[in-house]
Amino acid sequence: MAEALLEVIGLNKSFGALLATNDLSLTVRQGEVHALIGPNGAGKTTLVNQLSGDLAADSGRIIFRGQDVTRLPAHRRARLGIARSFQITHIFENLTVAENLGLALLAGHGGNFHFFRHWRRAPRLEEQLTEALTRFDLLQHRDQPAASLSHGEKRQLEVGMALVVDPQLLILDEPMAGLGSGGTVELTRIIRRLKGQLTILLVEHDMDVVFSLADRITVLVYGHDIATGTPAEIRGNALVRQAYLGEEG
Amino acid sequence: MTRKQLFLLLAAIFLTLLPAAAHLSGNPYLLSLASRILIYGLAAASLDLLLGYGAMISLGHAAYVGIGAYAVGILHLHLGAGDLPPALALLADSTASGLAILPLAVLAASLAALVIGALCLRTTGMHFIMITLAFAQMLYYFFISLEAYGGDDGLSLMSRSGLPLVNLDNDTHFYYFCLFCLVLFLYLASRLVHSRFGLILRGAGDNERRARGLGVNTGRYRLALFTIAGGSAGLAGALLANHSEFVSPGLLNWTLSGELMVMVLLGGIGTLFGPVVGAAVYLLLEEGLNMYTEHWMAYMGPLLVLAVLFARNGLFPLLISERRRHG
Ligand SMILES: Nc1ncnc2c1ncn2[C@@H]1O[C@H](COP(=O)(O)OP(=O)(O)O)[C@@H](O)[C@H]1O
Ligand SMILES: [Mg+2]
Numbered sequence: 001m002a003e004a005l006l007e008v009i010g011l012n013k014s015f016g017a018l019l020a021t022n023d024l025s026l027t028v029r030q031g032e033v034h035a036l037i038g039p040n041g042a043g044k045t046t047l048v049n050q051l052s053g054d055l056a057a058d059s060g061r062i063i064f065r066g067q068d069v070t071r072l073p074a075h076r077r078a079r080l081g082i083a084r085s086f087q088i089t090h091i092f093e094n095l096t097v098a099e100n101l102g103l104a105l106l107a108g109h110g111g112n113f114h115f116f117r118h119w120r121r122a123p124r125l126e127e128q129l130t131e132a133l134t135r136f137d138l139l140q141h142r143d144q145p146a147a148s149l150s151h152g153e154k155r156q157l158e159v160g161m162a163l164v165v166d167p168q169l170l171i172l173d174e175p176m177a178g179l180g181s182g183g184t185v186e187l188t189r190i191i192r193r194l195k196g197q198l199t200i201l202l203v204e205h206d207m208d209v210v211f212s213l214a215d216r217i218t219v220l221v222y223g224h225d226i227a228t229g230t231p232a233e234i235r236g237n238a239l240v241r242q243a244y245l246g247e248e249g
Numbered sequence: 250m251t252r253k254q255l256f257l258l259l260a261a262i263f264l265t266l267l268p269a270a271a272h273l274s275g276n277p278y279l280l281s282l283a284s285r286i287l288i289y290g291l292a293a294a295s296l297d298l299l300l301g302y303g304a305m306i307s308l309g310h311a312a313y314v315g316i317g318a319y320a321v322g323i324l325h326l327h328l329g330a331g332d333l334p335p336a337l338a339l340l341a342d343s344t345a346s347g348l349a350i351l352p353l354a355v356l357a358a359s360l361a362a363l364v365i366g367a368l369c370l371r372t373t374g375m376h377f378i379m380i381t382l383a384f385a386q387m388l389y390y391f392f393i394s395l396e397a398y399g400g401d402d403g404l405s406l407m408s409r410s411g412l413p414l415v416n417l418d419n420d421t422h423f424y425y426f427c428l429f430c431l432v433l434f435l436y437l438a439s440r441l442v443h444s445r446f447g448l449i450l451r452g453a454g455d456n457e458r459r460a461r462g463l464g465v466n467t468g469r470y471r472l473a474l475f476t477i478a479g480g481s482a483g484l485a486g487a488l489l490a491n492h493s494e495f496v497s498p499g500l501l502n503w504t505l506s507g508e509l510m511v512m513v514l515l516g517g518i519g520t521l522f523g524p525v526v527g528a529a530v531y532l533l534l535e536e537g538l539n540m541y542t543e544h545w546m547a548y549m550g551p552l553l554v555l556a557v558l559f560a561r562n563g564l565f566p567l568l569i570s571e572r573r574r575h576g
Contacts, residue, residue, distance in 0.1 A: 052462060053461075073466075074461040074462060075464050075465055075466045076464075076466075078461070078462055078463055078464035079464045084462055086458070086459075086462075090458060090462070091456070092451075092452045092455040092459060093456070095448075095455060099448060099451075099452075103449060103460075106445055106449065107449065107452075107463040107464045107465045108463070108464055110464070112445040112448075112449050112470075114444055114445040115437075115444050115447075116437075116440050117440075117444060117445075118440075119444055119447070119448040122445055162462075165463065165464065
């Protein structure tokens, strides 16, 4: 069995009286595509926010590569190799496409207190940037403001920004949302190509996508992990069928 | 040549020839007004770094202008009284005092911005606006209560700071020195916004969470920018003190912060050059209306409203017919 890249142990987060994360435990293994499914409001995004450091957990622990990151701020976790995309597209709308990817590349390197020289002239950046623009099929849009991209292209850009830093763990929060079937197919292909190169935690609504991509699946209901297993195991799990897939046991 | 380059070239020629024109036409007082415009332009452009590039809405920018001005006033007072501490003995040479006084003014304003910024940047949004204002007002009342340095009445300078090669007491020299400071600032600031630092900062201003998610410690970049903008405002303050040979707590009041903000919005936020245009339009309007009525503010208000309505992105983008931000 591959070793654990990310371990979540007994995590809790409440919003007032609502337990959005309820004694949640989860292990993501090195190299796998791990899907996180659950009905709307199950607490998937809340979990992702706690993993990325955008939200502080109330209690419990998050271990990444053997290190307790529960209390680390978001930018430190990013430096350790956790990259994420957001359910609602988060890109730098007022920056150009090249600036978006350039910023992602530079942010990963750190040490950006250079005030005079043009950012494009940072060491080795130009070739990395061109490579990234090509890889995510955005070369012809490079000097366009990101705001002017289509929804699908924005998604590509966002996933691109998360990937150029060579993360250990890529967390995708409903990347297919609002994409339409063409975009879904395209993004599914991108993710499949990534399989094996890095570990992915995929939050997704589209069951076809999940069952075709995931090595293992965790099912979340009311903030608690009710089951984890291979797609076949999850399909056959009575508890899951009852609670989530909406079938009579 | 783009329209922007053409505009800047024409502006440079105009500003270079202005002293000669003022003297030839027998209106040397215009030079004093022009210097004031350059200085306010510098202060407004430094605020634009925060507003237009860092998405930090500071309503206390006057504080740093005021600190720069007071640093000059206080140092000049001790220079005149001859009771400077030995470490500042260099100042005693009145032909070169400015070489120490001006950098000290910038340093004082930068340090104040560093400390205040570190506290203010713990908050965001509306709270940030309020707390920057609160700190500025605190300093305003602090200087009012500072009886040793004139309190409410302020301080008069015996003369302007001394510099080698230029004689700031000469209005033409002073004008060119202000122009030099402004051009230098605009050049460095334009480089800054497209540098690595500037890119990260614009990103953090655009989408903070995204920037943090990419590994950017946004707070450090913001604080550095806040300090740079504060120091630049301090330079403007130091020039202003020399210009009027007088400093008073009014320089730190929120009304100046508000005026600077209006200049930025009027000229074009996120354009650096626009705020200088805004400062020119604002001060010329003020001067012009002032000649006809003491209630000039009553006319200024509606004019500003019209300007904002018809030039939504400010005058500068209109002048160079460009719509995109961060040009
Ligand atoms: N910031 C918040 N404040 C209060 N309640 C929240 C907040 N964020 C999420 N919630 C609530 O927590 C629950 C889980 O939300 P979320 O994590 O977005 O679910 P999912 O992503 O699985 O659809 C929902 O009931 C939601 O209304
Ligand atoms: Mg969600």
